[in-house]
Amino acid sequence: MTQTAPDMIELKGITKEYVKPSGEVHTVLRDINLRIPKGEFTSIVGPTGCGKSTALNLIAGFEPPTEGEVYISEQRLDGINQRAACVFQTENAFPWKTVIDNVSLGLRLRGISKADAYDEARKWITRVGLKGFEGHYPSQLSGGMRKRVSLAQCLIVQPEILLMDESFSALDVHTRQLMEDELLRIWEETSASVFFITHDLEEAIALSDRVIVLTAGPGATIKGDYQIDLPRPRNVAEISFDPAFMRIHQQIWKDLKDEVMISYENANKFTS
Known part of the structure; x- marks a missing residue:
């Protein structure tokens, strides 16, 4: 990444609040300022309940901030972010549609003909390693294969922003590394x-x-902002053995561990 790369995402003075059934105001995020350049791979880590998914929802345009503004490519976001695609922990695929129908759906909804959408879908199905499974249904695929379908569904529309929320957490460790x-x-x-x-600091650093x-x-709020100066391309299973990886992990964990302990103590107060 270069310092001159234009911003794709900017969170400017973002605060997000919800009103509980009791009428009490619950503040999830407070005064978040974050700029993400075009093409950057940014991971967000923090203890459970810190508002990571809320931040993603704001960028996706699923809900507005209470205070502050979200900018996408220097344009104020108002409504759903049309430049973004989302990959969640849960499956995106419709169970009654085949792989090729699921992958091509985004293009069909944009008015692309079925033949052209199928042609493009076949390319992406091949790119994610599912060639030969075009006619299969999600129930006939493994968890890792279904996650590949989800990736192809999102990437086929060539989004400028890819939003991923614990996308690989449900996979076994070997499948997870392959998907990463x-x-x-x-x-x-x-x-x-x-x-x-992600909740996994090693995953965040490796990617x-x-x-x-x-x-x-x-x-x-934002406690730490770390540049990951590890060489690319990377192999997720091997990069963790790099001494530089270990130094970065130790540095970030010092920040993260304190917040995890605070979150744990707060949870115990509510349950005791």
Whole structure:
């Protein structure tokens, strides 16, 4: 990444509040200022309940901030972010549609003919390693294969922003590493900006150009902002053995550990 890369995402003075059934105001995020350049892979880590998914929802335009503004490519976001695609922990695929129908759906909804959408879908199905499974239904695929379908569904529309919320957390460790490497391979061929939420610090470091640490909630803020200066291309399973990886992990964990302990203590107060 270069210092001159234009901003794709900017959170400017963002505060997000909810009103509880009791009428009490709950502040999830407070005064968040964050700029993500075009093409950067940014991961967000923090203790449970710190507002990581809320931040993603604001960037996606699923809900507005209470205070502050979200800018996408220097344009104020108002409504759904049409430049973004989302990959969540849960499956995106419709169970009654085949792989090719699921992958091509985004193009069909944009008015592309079925024949052209199928042609493009076949290319992406091949790119994510599912060639030969075009006619299969999601129930006939493994968890890792269904996650590949989800990636192809999002990437086929060539989003400028890819929003990922614990996307690989439900996979076994070996499948997860394969999917992480697949994500990096495809991302490196595109110019998409990635906003990646994870509880796994090792995953965040292995994938990212940058790792943002949020404080414990309520009223979470940004505690740390780390550049990950590890060489690319990366192999997720091997990069963790690099001494530089270990130094970065130790540095970030010092920040993150304190917030995890605060979150744990707060949770115990409510349950005791």
